[in-house]
Amino acid sequence: MVTTPNESSKILDTIGALQSSLTKTEKRIAEQILITPELIAQSSLAEIAKSLNVGEATFIRFCRTLGFKGFSDFKLDFAIELATQSQQSSDLLDTTITAKDSPKEIASKLQSVINNVVGETINLLDFDALSNVVKELRKAKRIYLFGVGSSGVVADGAKNKLMRIGFQVDAETNNHFMYMQASLMRKGDVVIGISHSGTSPETTKALEIAKQAGAVTVAITHNLRSPITKVSDYVLNNGNRQGQLQGDSVGTQITQLFVLDLIYALLVQAEKEKAKQSKQKTVAVIEQQQNK
Template sequence: MSSNVLGKSRKVMVTMNSLRDSLTPAEKRIADYVIDHSIQVTKLSIAELSHAVNVGEATIIRFCRTLGLKGFQEFKMELAIENSNSQQNERSILDSDIAHNDSAELIGQKLQNTINNVLSETLSLLNFSTLEQVAQTIKQCKGIYFFGIGSSGITAEEAKNKFMRIGFNVDALNNNHFMYMKASLLQKGDLAIGLSHSGSAVETIKALRLAKESGATTVALTHNPRSNIASQADFVLINGNRQGHLQGDSIGTKISQLFVLDLLYTLIVKDDVVGSQHRKLKTTKALDS
């Protein structure tokens, strides 16, 4: 698995939220305290933060390095910059949770804001070098196989549609039996892409593991770069998670997954615009006839 799964334009708060489920109990205490007291933390010494969260200074330093930072001073600097930028944003519709007395227009504004936030968060978390490597792998592979269950399975079907339209040998599987059978038959030169927002979908994890054991290249698209599905992947792509509590994955998760897949699609098309247009026209004509 690629060791640097987070993008260079990472944000401290976004990265902490992405990694939270895979942090140790001590690291979670640090993360929770920073999230709740982000402005105050920028003014604390490492000894003061250590006392506040009841962990050793060495644990704080390891926590900072887990976020991709060199140490506590860089952590405080990045956090201060992020706090400053956040305070400059308009606050009127930043709370994307839907209230009972919201008008239809305000709900629309909140949902639009949710989409903007989740796309910004995804751009902060993505490693674009890894994204480009995956795009190159797609162009060279014999077949692409998307694995996902639930709403991730729906996203996998949408990806299948996009990549088939420009001429790729592609399939999407969301039934665990079919996923396991197909994964076990993959070979070197095939590409398996597992979609799991939480990174803990046992069916998708097993499918990706079987694909890897069969010799296929594996990719995980997840919000948690230290999740179980990431451990089965040669490449890890991170999607954002900024959404209101009442919206679920109907907006946030699906939009962020589709955004990453569309980035891959666009990277591939831009290197072969004429060929991609020709193949897409052929498939369009086939549907019209």
């Protein structure tokens, strides 16, 4: 079963993606919205400002940070979002594992986590940016993927898939190698930096070097205003709605892989015959070597 993403959940998803980069006052507003969303939706601007101990203008600026013209637009869309979530809440599983859970129940909770983070990712993605990234990759002379830790594992997996359909691609997970490769980039190359937090100093620095060298830079990250976004021509946001299940590793890697698989699918769609021929060649050569 695959859950269809809910466009009306976009406000809470966006608040979550912005939270780490907000000011102290904005964080307080964001936390209150996430804790008591119904109260916010039912209150007037004056009541909200009073309960949060902020000025009305401050809350209006927060609404604009989320992409709304003002409070009225925010409140209307937020009320619709909460009403839709209320209708669906009975279908959502508690994703906290308990001592009494059977293996099947834990599997169902994990499925719920996966469905939630994928749906959140689709809500957060800028599909115009995604289309432009695919265009840049199709005409790229070379493609590099940078990432450290678990993001490096994801980068290596994406390298394998893109190579199989004919792209000149490589991945680096060591910061020294990333810096060296980035310095050798030039116009016509594309570099994709993967950092869930968006604060990885190694990946951010590598993208900055690559951008200065003339390459097109792409960030895959959860945080909308993180350092890596400032050195990227295109930003693709992944979800993070995971609750307390399995820390943050399950949802993080799945959403990164989802974004990269979406890129892969769009590349295949754009040049299906070329991708098919390249994949046949790469699969055949591996089989030949294994049969020797």
